[in-house]
Each structure stands twice: as structure tokens, then as C-alpha cells.
Amino acid sequence: MSRLVFSGISKNFGAIQALSDVSLSIEPGEVLGLMGDNGAGKSTLAKIIAGNFRPSTGEISIDGISVVFHKPIDAQREGVAMVYQDLALADNLSAASNVFLGREPLRRFGPIRYIDYKRMNTVSADLFKQLKSETRPRQLVRRMSGGQRQAVAIARTLLSEPKIVMMDEPTAAISVRQVAEVLDLIRRLRDRGISVILISHRMPDIFSVSDNIAVLRRGRLVCRKPVGASSPEEVTGLITGAIDAA
Amino acid sequence: MTTLDDIINNSRHDSWFARLKNLQVFWVFIAAVLACLALSLMTDAFTSDRNLFNVARNFAFVAVIAIGMTAVIASGGIDLSVGSSVVLSAMVISVAMASGMGFWLSAGLALGAALLIGLFNGILIAYAGMPAFVVTLGSLSAARSLAMVLSDNKMIWEFGPDHDLLLWIGGGSTLGLPHPLYVLCVLAVVMSLVFRWTRWGQHLFAIGGNENAAVLAGIPVRRLKVSIYMFSAMTAGLAGILMAGWLGSVTTNLGQGMELTVIAAAVIGGANLAGGEGNALGAVVGALLIEVIRNSLILLGISTFWQGMFIGTFIIVAVAFDRFRNMRR
Numbered sequence: 001m002s003r004l005v006f007s008g009i010s011k012n013f014g015a016i017q018a019l020s021d022v023s024l025s026i027e028p029g030e031v032l033g034l035m036g037d038n039g040a041g042k043s044t045l046a047k048i049i050a051g052n053f054r055p056s057t058g059e060i061s062i063d064g065i066s067v068v069f070h071k072p073i074d075a076q077r078e079g080v081a082m083v084y085q086d087l088a089l090a091d092n093l094s095a096a097s098n099v100f101l102g103r104e105p106l107r108r109f110g111p112i113r114y115i116d117y118k119r120m121n122t123v124s125a126d127l128f129k130q131l132k133s134e135t136r137p138r139q140l141v142r143r144m145s146g147g148q149r150q151a152v153a154i155a156r157t158l159l160s161e162p163k164i165v166m167m168d169e170p171t172a173a174i175s176v177r178q179v180a181e182v183l184d185l186i187r188r189l190r191d192r193g194i195s196v197i198l199i200s201h202r203m204p205d206i207f208s209v210s211d212n213i214a215v216l217r218r219g220r221l222v223c224r225k226p227v228g229a230s231s232p233e234e235v236t237g238l239i240t241g242a243i244d245a246a
Numbered sequence: 247m248t249t250l251d252d253i254i255n256n257s258r259h260d261s262w263f264a265r266l267k268n269l270q271v272f273w274v275f276i277a278a279v280l281a282c283l284a285l286s287l288m289t290d291a292f293t294s295d296r297n298l299f300n301v302a303r304n305f306a307f308v309a310v311i312a313i314g315m316t317a318v319i320a321s322g323g324i325d326l327s328v329g330s331s332v333v334l335s336a337m338v339i340s341v342a343m344a345s346g347m348g349f350w351l352s353a354g355l356a357l358g359a360a361l362l363i364g365l366f367n368g369i370l371i372a373y374a375g376m377p378a379f380v381v382t383l384g385s386l387s388a389a390r391s392l393a394m395v396l397s398d399n400k401m402i403w404e405f406g407p408d409h410d411l412l413l414w415i416g417g418g419s420t421l422g423l424p425h426p427l428y429v430l431c432v433l434a435v436v437m438s439l440v441f442r443w444t445r446w447g448q449h450l451f452a453i454g455g456n457e458n459a460a461v462l463a464g465i466p467v468r469r470l471k472v473s474i475y476m477f478s479a480m481t482a483g484l485a486g487i488l489m490a491g492w493l494g495s496v497t498t499n500l501g502q503g504m505e506l507t508v509i510a511a512a513v514i515g516g517a518n519l520a521g522g523e524g525n526a527l528g529a530v531v532g533a534l535l536i537e538v539i540r541n542s543l544i545l546l547g548i549s550t551f552w553q554g555m556f557i558g559t560f561i562i563v564a565v566a567f568d569r570f571r572n573m574r575r
Binding site for chain 2 (some may be wrong): 073084088089090091092093097098101102103104106113114115
């Protein structure tokens with residue numbers, strides 16, 4: 001059974017048709033590379049999955065059950081996690097504090113409730129270990145590399161045991177060595193049976209980590225096939241419109 | 247079983263001394279200690295019981311508010327209205343007590359008035375999205391004006407039936423230590439714990455570090471901001487009550503310009519005006535340093551006109567120090 005299924009999703013903002021009749025499915029443990037030019041509808045699709053927008057028509061189902069997201073929190077409850085492009089981390093706090101931000105575990109001492117830092121540190125250390133990242137829970141995010149920051153952002157999403165993780169341009173603006181680190185993080189998610197939707201402009205990243213590739217152009221899905229059956233040249237053609245569909 | 251990874255994860259990367267010397271509050275404390283040592287060598291008057299008592303009491307008022315200011319600054323805001331909240335609170339308690347009300351009820355009214363100023367600031371800043379600087383500049387003017395209206399701009403020096411109690415609370419001492427110092431110690435200890443160990447404290451620093459991240463993490467940022475400005479106003483209200491008792495009379499120029507001293511104390515103590523950093527102990531030490539400088543100028547017979555120069559230098563040196571330290575990283 002597919003993890004996530006879109007059937008006939010359309011979205012229009014007044015007269016502007018952002019998405020038309022997009023049908024797409026993703027399996028557990030699949031990495032789907034989502035590509036398209038600016039304005040092709042990638043962000044709109046991402047925001048529909050994340051619960052920021054509701055589709056004008058069409059249906060979404062997760063694990064075979066139809067879902068309707070009114071707010072981002074609804075999507076989170078159904079196991080959709082979003083790693084934001086700007087990572088949304090507080091630089092002045094430690095890695096563990098960022099992983100648990102807004103969900104800090106509390107302990108009781110009589111009537112007083114205080115934050116259980118010990119638990120935060122051990123749980124985050126465990127998450128970083130699972131991600132095979134050299135990130136220390138007590139380290140300040142300010143002193144971290146781009147790759148370590150990604151690890152913190154991803155560990156943050158893992159805390160809620162997500163089924164689907166969406167990543168918007170995770171490799172933009174970081175060094176080459178760190179890109180390899182982030183792609184490794186994505187593989188770790190896949191190994192845990194999490195479905196990953198990777199939105200990126202960087203062709204090499206998509207081809208090295210994705211199982212399947214989907215291309216949007218002017219709000220329409222023009223391609224969805226295994227990465228092995230495609231090539232960067234074909235995808236470039238699909239994105240620009242030189243190739244109509246594949 | 248303890249693995250190597252656990253040890254790495256649980257070890258602090260620096261020794262405690264390396265961590266300590268990275269704290270601005272440590273250096274400010276050293277500066278204050280050096281100033282005290284120099285003063286006790288240069289003048290006999292500094293170490294006299296009377297003078298130490300005065301220093302301890304005087305800096306407590308500024309330090310109490312500086313703790314509230316630290317919360318605001320660490321969350322990325324600023325509160326210019328504290329000096330006016332001081333006078334409003336002092337005026338409410340003196341008018342209420344002069345009219346025959348008891349101390350506790352009047353003190354409750356005074357704190358309530360200060361909290362309303364904080365609520366007003368917080369709502370405009372958090373919900374209407376107005377800049378904190380402008381909103382609190384407005385209430386700086388408005389609250390002092392309210393105090394003038396309330397008292398008809400007269401000095402109040404008779405506080406009704408609980409007159410002696412008020413003077414004892416603000417100006418008295420127990421075991422040789424002035425009462426405002428006790429209030430300060432309790433507040434400093436409680437707030438140090440709150441900043442570090444509660445969600446409120448943790449989220450406050452998160453807002454100061456990256457407000458957008460705090461919103462996305464589902465933290466009720468707006469409600470929290472309102473509570474932060476109310477806390478700042480409450481510390482000002484508390485100081486106002488204590489000052490009324492210390493001075494034994496209240497005029498409408500009480501606390502004028504105090505906001506700048508308070509901000510200076512918080513910043514010298516390590517609060518970062520860009521948000522995300524600050525601690526209660528630092529605010530106390532910053533306030534102490536300012537008071538020691540002020541006191542030393544008087545004792546050394548240097549014109550008090552120089553006071554601003556010294557405090558200004560310290561603010562700039564403290565911030566410059568922080569800047570250089572961050573550049574080295």
C-alpha cells in the first residue's frame with residue numbers, strides 16, 4: 001500500500017492555476033526527487049502536503065486513509081514533517097534544545113516542573129547517532145557547520161516519528177563536503193522506512209539519492225519514473241519544456 | 247554500558263575555568279572587585295559599614311529592574327518604560343496609603359498598575375506587531391504623565407496608618423542588610439533558575455535567537471511576549487514600592503532616566519541587544535559595577551559630572567569585549 005497518494009490535485013489562486021490534476025504516489029522508504037522550474041508548482045504542492053494550503057479539488061490519502069489538512073498541525077499529526085529551507089533553528093541554543101524546542105520534556109519536583117535536560121541530551125545523542133552525524137547535543141547551533149545544522153533539523157523531525165519527511169532545498173548554500181553529509185542523512189531516513197520528498201534544484205543531488213523522480217512544469221506532472229530510467233539531460237528538457245513529457 | 251560515544255556526548259568541551267572566562271559576567275565581576283579593592287585602598291570611607299550599606303541598597307533598585315530588562319532584551323525586545331512604571335507604581339502606593347488604605351492592598355494596586363503598563367506594551371508589541379522601541383517610548387511618556395495626574399504633581403510624604411511599615415520595608419534592614427537587597431537576592435536566584443530550567447525561560451531565549459523558529463515550533467510566541475513585558479513592568483513596580491519606602495517621600499521625577507541605567511546594567515552584564523543572550527546574575531553584577539563607579543567618584547571627590555563618562559565607557563567596553571570574543575571564534 002502506498003504511503004502517500006495524491007489523486008487529481010488541483011489548486012488555483014483566483015485565476016492563476018498553480019497545480020492542475022496532479023496524481024502522484026510515494027511508497028514507504030522511497031526517496032522522491034521533486035523538480036521543476038520556479039513557479040512550476042513545487043512549493044504549492046509542498047505546502048498542500050504540509051497543510052498550509054488546501055487543494056481546490058482532489059484527494060490526499062496516507063496509508064490508504066483519506067485525510068484533509070486544515071492547518072500544519074493536522075499534517076504533523078498524520079506524520080508529515082517538514083524540514084524548512086532556512087532550517088528554523090535558534091542559533092543561541094544547544095542542539096538538544098533545538099531538537100526539543102516547544103516539546104521539552106518536564107520533570108516534577110513537588111509542585112515545580114522543570115526541563116529534563118538529561119533526557120533531552122540522551123535522546124538527541126541517540127538521534128544523532130542514528131543519523132551517524134558528529135553532532136553533540138550540548139553544542140551551540142551557532143558553532144555548527146551547515147551539515148550539522150541539517151542533522152539538528154532532521155533529528156527534530158524524527159522526534160515525532162514521521163511517516164513522510166519533506167525537505168525543501170536542503171543542499172542549497174552549503175559546502176560540497178556538507179552536501180554529501182546531508183545526502184547521507186536522507187539515506188538514513190529512507191533506511192528507517194520513512195518516505196522522503198526532496199525538492200531541489202541540484203541535479204547531481206537528486207540523481208545520487210532519489211529512487212524516483214517527478215517533474216512539474218506549469219502546474220502539471222510531466223514525468224514520474226525511476227531515476228535509473230532517466231538522465232539529467234532528459235530532466236533538464238522536461239523542466240524547460242524542450243521535451244513535452246516522459 | 248558506557249560507550250566512548252556517551253563519554254564524548256556527555257563531556258563538556260571546555261574545563262569549567264575555560265567556560266567561566268568566556269562569560270562576560272565573570273569579567274565584569276572581576277572589574278567590580280578590582281574597583282572595590284582600589285577604592286578600599288584609596289579611601290577609608292568606602293569600607294565603612296555605612297557606605298557599604300548604602301551601596302548595597304542603592305544598586306538593588308537598579309538590579310531588580312535590570313533582571314526584568316534582561317528578560318526583555320534576551321527575547322529580542324527593549325523596554326524603555328520602566329522608569330515611568332517605577333514612578334507610577336510609587337505614586338499609586340503613596341496615594342492609596344495616604345488615603346488610608348493598608349500597605350498590602352496598596353502594594354497590590356501599585357503592582358497592578360505597573361502590570362497594566364506591561365500588558366499594554368506587550369499587546370501592542372506582540373499582537374499589533376509594533377516595534378518595542380516605539381511602543382515603550384510612548385508608555386514612557388504616558389505612564390509618567392498618569393503619575394502626575396494621579397498626584398496632582400505634589401510630593402507625598404505621609405502614608406497613612408501603615409506609614410512606618412512602608413518605610414521599614416523599603417528603607418529598613420534586617421541582620422545588617424537592607425531589605426531591597428533581600429528582594430534582589432530572592433529575585434536573582436529565582437530568575438536564574440527560571441531562565442535555565444523552565445519552558446518559559448527556554449522559549450524566551452528561543453524567541454530572541456530566532457522568532458520564526460519559535461513560531462514554527464508551535465511556541466505561543468505572542469502570549470509569551472506579553473508575559474515578558476508584564477514581568478519587566480512588575481520588576482519596575484516592585485522597585486517603585488521599595489523606593490517609595492526608602493525615600494520616605496514620592497515626587498513625580500522619581501525614576502527619571504532610570505531606564506538607561508537599567509539597560510546599561512543589563513548590557514554590561516551580558517544581555518545582547520540583538521536578542522538571545524542574557525542572564526540574571528549578569529544584570530546584578532552590571533548594576534553593582536555601575537553603583538560602585540558612581541560611589542567611587544563621590545568618595546574620591548571627582549565631580550559627579552564625570553559619572554556618565556565612566557558608565558558610557560563601560561557599556562562600550564563591555565560590548566566591544568563581547569564583539570572581539572565572537573570574532574575570534
